Amino acid sequence: MEFRHRFSDRSQMMTPSPIRKLVPLMREPGMISFGGGYPNASTFAFSTVDIAFKSGITYTIDHQLIDLACQYGPTDGHPFLLPGLQKWHVAKDGWMPQRNQIQVLNGSQEGLHIMAYLFLNHDDWVAVSEPAYPGALGAFRAFTKNFLSFPIDGDGSITTELERRLTKHRSTGLPMPKFIYEVPSGHNPGGVRLSLERRHHLLSISHRFDIPILEDDPYQLVQLEESTVLPTLQRLDTKGQVIRLDSFSKIFAPGLRLGYATGPSEVIQMFNLYKQGTNLHVSSMIQVILAGFLEKHEPDDFFRLIRANCRIYRSNRDVMIDSARRFLPESVHFNVPVEGMFLWIELPIEIDAELMLDRFGMEYKVLMVPGSAFSTCGGLKHCMRLSFSMVTHAEITEGMKRLGAMIQKMKS
Ligand SMILES: Cc1ncc(COP(=O)(O)O)c(C=O)c1O
Numbered sequence: 001m002e003f004r005h006r007f008s009d010r011s012q013m014m015t016p017s018p019i020r021k022l023v024p025l026m027r028e029p030g031m032i033s034f035g036g037g038y039p040n041a042s043t044f045a046f047s048t049v050d051i052a053f054k055s056g057i058t059y060t061i062d063h064q065l066i067d068l069a070c071q072y073g074p075t076d077g078h079p080f081l082l083p084g085l086q087k088w089h090v091a092k093d094g095w096m097p098q099r100n101q102i103q104v105l106n107g108s109q110e111g112l113h114i115m116a117y118l119f120l121n122h123d124d125w126v127a128v129s130e131p132a133y134p135g136a137l138g139a140f141r142a143f144t145k146n147f148l149s150f151p152i153d154g155d156g157s158i159t160t161e162l163e164r165r166l167t168k169h170r171s172t173g174l175p176m177p178k179f180i181y182e183v184p185s186g187h188n189p190g191g192v193r194l195s196l197e198r199r200h201h202l203l204s205i206s207h208r209f210d211i212p213i214l215e216d217d218p219y220q221l222v223q224l225e226e227s228t229v230l231p232t233l234q235r236l237d238t239k240g241q242v243i244r245l246d247s248f249s250k251i252f253a254p255g256l257r258l259g260y261a262t263g264p265s266e267v268i269q270m271f272n273l274y275k276q277g278t279n280l281h282v283s284s285m286i287q288v289i290l291a292g293f294l295e296k297h298e299p300d301d302f303f304r305l306i307r308a309n310c311r312i313y314r315s316n317r318d319v320m321i322d323s324a325r326r327f328l329p330e331s332v333h334f335n336v337p338v339e340g341m342f343l344w345i346e347l348p349i350e351i352d353a354e355l356m357l358d359r360f361g362m363e364y365k366v367l368m369v370p371g372s373a374f375s376t377c378g379g380l381k382h383c384m385r386l387s388f389s390m391v392t393h394a395e396i397t398e399g400m401k402r403l404g405a406m407i408q409k410m411k412s
Contacts, residue, residue, distance in 0.1 A: 007270060044067065065288065078287035108259040109259075126179060147376035155194070162205060170209070187342075202233065219339050258290055313388065323399075345384050360406045368403070
């Protein structure tokens with residue numbers, strides 16, 4: 001897939017930093033650099049950093065490494081991290097991105113913003129599910145108000161409906177969406193995963209309508225069942241039409257703000273240009289910490305740790321589903337989440353969840369996000385997202401009991 005003609009007017013004006021271009025050259029053996037305005041490493045505040053991981057393994061950023069961890073680094077990613085990231089990606093997804101196909105990010109949220117910045121003029125369109133992750137809607141809305149939405153069910157995005165709506169949209173003569181936004185695993189807020197059949201169908205739609213896919217997959221490894229992880233859209237893609245965002249937030253530590261984009265080099269180069277003009281690169285120290293973790297934990301060890309952590313989410317999910325069945329009226333519908341951290345519930349259509357929470361949330365002392373937050377058009381008012389990641393079993397049971405009582409009060 002060719003990308004040049006798809007970029008927004010603003011992103012066509014970006015130019016590479018003449019100083020950033022020197023960064024890789026400065027590491028050439030024997031090079032004497034009068035180049036970048038780097039502070040002298042002897043002035044840095046740190047001498048070493050000792051890290052103890054919960055796995056029992058320790059890692060020291062020693063005297064040799066500390067200067068690299070404290071200094072400016074290349075924009076695409078720290079040289080200490082990139083090989084580990086490639087190894088991780090191939091172990092996880094069965095596809096090895098080349099160095100010019102990776103950009104390390106401050107979380108995948110940064111990638112959502114960059115995609116919108118790079119692709120969207122104000123009259124452009126984006127295809128998104130209804131409901132959709134509000135962080136993505138927020139990132140996209142800064143650039144356009146035009147959303148072509150498609151529904152989800154227990155198997156994820158209803159791709160036949162997307163296809164129908166794209167066909168109809170094309171007949172209106174309006175510009176086609178610049179990209180299709182998809183959260184294939186543990187959909188936020190739907191909690192569902194895109195079936196294999198629909199993954200193939202989505203790719204064929206992307207190809208047929210000549211629209212790239214933005215695959216945002218932070219819950220890929222947050223598996224609540226023993227079933228195997230489905231192949232990513234990027235892995236199934238044969239035409240270079242998927243830009244993928246990975247995140248370490250749900251499997252490592254969100255406060256570190258670590259994620260990365262992979263995809264066609266033409267797009268990744270634009271991600272790089274964007275970062276050159278905004279924050280230069282992700283914190284070197286944080287990248288070195290992740291590099292150390294990946295060096296000390298083989299992918300299989302990391303998978304094992306993630307699976308162990310998922311048991312927490314799985315048992316929380318089970319308690320929440322059990323409580324939903326016991327305490328919520330039968331007229332409330334939900335799918336059992338198989339990945340991720342969320343339960344999406346649909347109340348009887350006449351109940352406005354936001355109004356209910358405004359009126360009774362404080363009285364019943366129970367909180368959740370009303371459905372309208374996930375809508376492109378102020379809809380989904382009768383829906384709610386419940387997160388089961390951070391609560392104890394006792395809190396889940398009590399909270400669901402209160403929710404059931406609040407719904408009954410609202411109905412009466
Ligand atoms: C679907 C989805 N995309 C992106 C993000 C942002 O993640 P990160 O912490 O990597 O920026 C989230 C966070 O909750 C999310 O649910």
